[in-house]
Amino acid sequence: MIERRWLEQADENGVITRIAYFDNEAAGQPVLLIHGFAEFSCTWEPVLEYLPPDFRYIRLDVKGFGYSSKNDPDRLSLFDFTRSTADFIRSLDLKDLVLIGHSMGGAISSLILNYSDVRSRVDKLVLIDSAGMFEQVPAFIETLAAMSHDNPLLRFANEDLMAYLIMQQAYASEMKISQELVGAYAEAMRLPGSRECVIAAARQFLIPNVPAFQQDLRKLRLPTLIIWGAQDRIIPMEDGEKFHDCIAGSRLEVLPECGHSPQEECPEETGRLIADFLLDAPPAPAPETSTELLPAKAAAPVVESRSLRERSMDQLRQLRDVYKLRMTRLVDRWSFGTIFLLGFIKVLQLLKKLGMRAEENGWRKATGIFLRSEYSKFVLSCFRLNYYHGSRPDNPVSARLELIHHLGEYIRNHSQLHWSASPGWFRLGRRKVWFTDVAEAFYDRTGELLWIEMHFDPGRENFQLLDTEAVKAVMREAVRLINNLRRHDSKEVSRRFSTRLRRWARKVPGYSYAARFELKNLVERLLTATFIHCEFLPDDPVALNARRLATPNLRKYRNPGWGLLNVIARFTPDFREVDLWMQYHHVPVDGMPMQELLADLKHNWGNFGTLPFPPAGSPAAKPEVQYAGNRLFRCRFFVDFEPLLALRRELNEKYATLMEGPATVAGMIIWGMAQHRFFRNGKMLFPVDTDLEGRNPAERELSLVFIRAGRYFDRNNPLSWFINFQKEFNRRLWRTRRGESESYELLELYSMIHPLFYQIGHRLMPEAMSEFVGSMGISILRDSEIFISPLSDLQINGFMTISNLTQPTEDGKTAGAVCACGTRDQIRFYREAMENLAAGYRSFLQPRV
Known part of the structure; x- marks a missing residue:
């Protein structure tokens, strides 16, 4: 046998x-x-x-x-x-x-x-x-992928019955089903992880x-x-x-x-x-050439006598041998600064070979150094939510309390949201928080803070020695400090607010040692709380729709502490629906996992349908510009992406093999933007979700792809050069997701050094730093409704975010929301480039006389 x-x-x-x-x-x-x-x-x-x-x-x-x-x-x-x-x-x-x-x-x-x-x-x-x-x-596999009662993998505990039902779908005649095979399948299905893997594979089953x-x-x-x-x-x-x-x-x-x-x-x-x-005749000879969609790997004969570790290391070496890292690929334009930085990188590579390792992911460390400002936070929207369970609230007070109760409950049940920023020397870190309190902020029309109402985490023990008056005293002092700091530099507001409030808690008279300990604890809970501000939309239908899509002024309604979340909630006049604008501190979390959580919230709570955008190009869709601080602005506008998506389908049908994969939306946009004079010579940054170790989706790793699209252009043959660009972009995406690219290595090396070196390099050699990490960037969250752009201190030429490209519009078509952050001139260039490529991408691919 x-x-x-x-x-x-x-x-x-x-x-x-x-x-x-x-x-x-x-x-x-x-x-x-x-x-x-x-x-x-x-x-x-x-x-x-x-x-x-x-x-x-x-x-x-x-x-x-x-x-x-x-x-x-x-x-x-x-x-x-x-x-x-x-x-x-x-x-x-x-x-x-x-x-x-x-x-x-x-x-x-x-x-x-x-x-x-x-x-x-x-x-x-x-x-x-x-x-x-x-x-x-196929419907059979969709059923196995579904988390529903129809899925036999979830419906039945008896593996024999489950195997029989699956085989029943595959056979033309049930009479031919072998009980011996049923038993064999059932035995394998009893192995740990079997059902979970079948469901997981069903969800990923597609070419x-x-x-x-x-x-x-x-x-x-x-x-x-x-x-x-x-x-x-x-x-x-x-x-x-x-x-x-x-x-x-x-x-x-x-x-x-x-x-x-x-x-x-x-x-x-x-x-x-x-x-x-x-037993038939020998096969015909194979063709002399073949197109490789996937990189080849060298053969590795099995040597049974060798240890598992030796064989594993051999396979790892084979994987690395497929593609040799050369950090010089990161540089397109050489200068004294880039040569110096490259030498520094080589030293870090040597230290890494000698065993030196970073304690955290390179991207996470970089966010704490270059994404510390208020304009570095990002915003995601979620429209038309059903926030109540049971009867609909009939007044503003009950609507607010109902929403805060369910939002606090959702935050408590999702550990991915249990983060706050943590101040340190030359950078911010992140730390887990054990309380999920919600602080409701009330403002007047000028943006002055009137009051803070704390909704404490009911799952945690609250204060034994502090009475209601003591809590109110902390809130009064917090309100006073926040109003005094309203016009201070955005980088320093949270630091100054926390320092002064903690100092007040140490020095305010009239508390015993134990009571003062609780007072300090209350201050820390306020500093890490989720802030929420509730608004009520106007009755007029025209004004209501315009107001729903208007980006909140988050310089006015900010989270003054280190908490992860700042929420602006807008209720419809009948209290039936609520729109949430969720602002996230970028140091603890990233956009993709937060959008997935927001989609999960919308699924769990329920919603009343899609909020249509105004038609692209209509007066209602005119660009919206807001001041973001530090002489930077945000511009949000709507773009009709349907011509671009139609062209993408054509390119994929004809040239997918030559491009070694599909023409990606990101790749097309980056190359299309390079047709604009402002972006032609710029190096673009594009965030990539790696999740190399299959960890919690909300805590997975990000890395970056850097590419200068202007290098891939020839007026006489633009289509060929676009194909070359998309092929290179696909390769960089693939390698970065596998943790094998130069950009991934760069972030890992940077995470080994003290943040002070970042600051020195950024101040003394900004152009050289931009050559390595890009001077502009783009990020796409395809499932988001509106994605408001963050901006790091490195991207000196701005940053752009794109949401769902096919959001329904009021005229029955589709459009996507785009947001650019930068100086006034930069956001104008982003808008020009996006409108040009959305409407005229075909002309970019035609030879120019």
């Missing part, structure tokens, strides 16, 4: 994944059998007895399924499976290989041929009811660019057998015909009265077809 084996793989972080497989170790040609979604290697057992015995049959469990490791549920996409399977083939040093893939395994088998070194090892291909052609995930996938298949010159069940209810017969049309010289065999799993339901007929194909 063949025993199950395991092959250990290490990713770029040294995380070990164990891949389970069976190998009959025959001397003949190797045949790798790759199972489908929610299956594992047992799916091939019914068909094995009908296959010729002289071949070496290897049946693996794809990572996350069967008996393979389930330690990385965030990386279970088709491309993750493909990378893992490619490493498996290299590790076993398989050559003259026959790939047989069912359903998901068929998609993996097709995608893996984009690795040139793996393609050279493959002789034949068999696809059985293969996935890959659909642009909409995002089907036209590019089809284009790659058309380049194949490989003997291919396609087997399809005529009654497949999961992937229709039309997809089999598409595979047949795309792969030249392929053979399509249709099995009548068979569903999605021919190897289980019709093993004899399936085995006969595969056997005839295996």
Whole structure:
């Protein structure tokens, strides 16, 4: 009897994944059998007895399924499976290989041929009811991805029943379901993490660019057998015909009265077809050239006697050898300052090799140094929320209290919001807070603070020795200090306010030692509280809509302390709906995870639909400009992105392979902005969500991509240069997300030095610093309604944020909200560039006389 084996793989972080497989170790040609979604290697057992015995049959469990490791549920996409399977083939040093893939395994088998070194090892291909052609995930997989009662993975505790119901979807005839197979699937489903991994994989199950996938298949010159069940209810017969049309010289065999799993339901007929194909004439030679969508990796033969650590380090070295870091790639324009900084970076790299490490992520440290100002905070909006549970409030007081109660409850239940900034020398840090108090601020029309009402965290013990009058005394002193500091420099307001309020708490007479301790605790809770200010919208419908979309003046209504959140709540006149404008301190958190939490809040509370934007270009959509402090301004305007998105679809259909991935919205905008004279020579910064270790989504890492798009332009052939730019941008995105790019390394190195060095470099060599980290930036939150831009002290030429590009407008079309922050001239240039590229991007790609 063949025993199950395991092959250990290490990713770029040294995380070990164990891949389970069976190998009959025959001397003949190797045949790798790759199972489908929610299956594992047992799916091939019914068909094995009908296959010729002289071949070496290897049946693996794809990572996350069967008996393979389930330690990385965030990386279970088709491309993750493909990378893992490619490493498996290299590790076993398989050559003259026959790939047989069912359903998901068929998609993996097709995608893996984009690795040139793996393609050279493959002789034949068999696809059985293969996935890959659909642009909409099959309903069967959507059901398994859903967190609902319809999902059998969640609905049933009995694994045998669960396995039977899943198999029932795949079979044309329930009478053919084998109890032995049901038991095998149920046994695997009982393993820890099995259900969670199936759900996670279902949510990531899609090939995002089907036209590019089809284009790659058309380049194949490989003997291919396609087997399809005529009654497949999961992937229709039309997809089999598409595979047949795309792969030249392929053979399509249709099995009548068979569903999605021919190897289980019709093993004899399936085995006969595969056997005839295996014993057929040798394959035609592979083409001399191939287009690589994915970087190739060197083969790594298994040496069983070596330790796990040695093998892991070998695999890590192979990953690094694919791409050599050269920090000089960060510099496009050389000067004395850039040479000096590069030398300093080399010294840091040497120290890193010698074992020196930073205690925190480089991006997190950089935010504490260069995002300390009030204008460095970012704002996200959430419109038309249902904030009450039960009957609707009928007066302002009950509406305010209802909202504050539910908002405080939401904050308490989400630890991702339990942060505050923490002042330090030359920088801000972040620290966890244990109280989730809400401070309600009341202002007059001029912006002067009238009163602060504290809503203390009911889940924590409050004050035993302080009476109501003592609490009011602290609030009165806080109000006085805040009003005195209203016109001070924005960087210093929180520091001065906290210093003076703490000093007052130490010196105010009339308190015992224990009572003074509680008084100081009250001050700290105020300094880290969530601030909220409530407004009530006008009755007039025209004024109401304009007011709902008007950005709050957050220099007037600010959080004076170190707390993470500052909320402006706007109630409709009938108290039915509330709009929230959430301002976040950028030092503790970042935009993407906060937008995901805001979307979760909207889902949990419920809402009354979408708030339409005014039509782009209409008088109601005129740009809104606000003073942000320090002679900087914010400009928010609406742009019709539909022509740009239509062009993007065309580019992806035609050139996705040449671009080594899709034309991204960010890439198109960055290149399009470089057609404007102000941005042509600028280096752009673009934040990238890395989440390398699969941690809590709200605490994941960010890194940065830097690129100068003006280098990729030629008046005589702009389309070719755009393709080159997008290819390079895709490569930088991919490497940065894997933690393998120069920009990722730069942030990691910067995190090793004292903040004082940042300040010295920024003041003495600002242009050299900008050459490394960009002088301007762009960030996109595609699910946000309105995203108000922050600005760091490094981006001297401004920063721009873009929200959902297809928000409905009042005239039945779509538009996206764009916000730019910078000087008056800079925000005008951002608006000009965005309006030009949104309306005339096609002209950018045409040769200019």
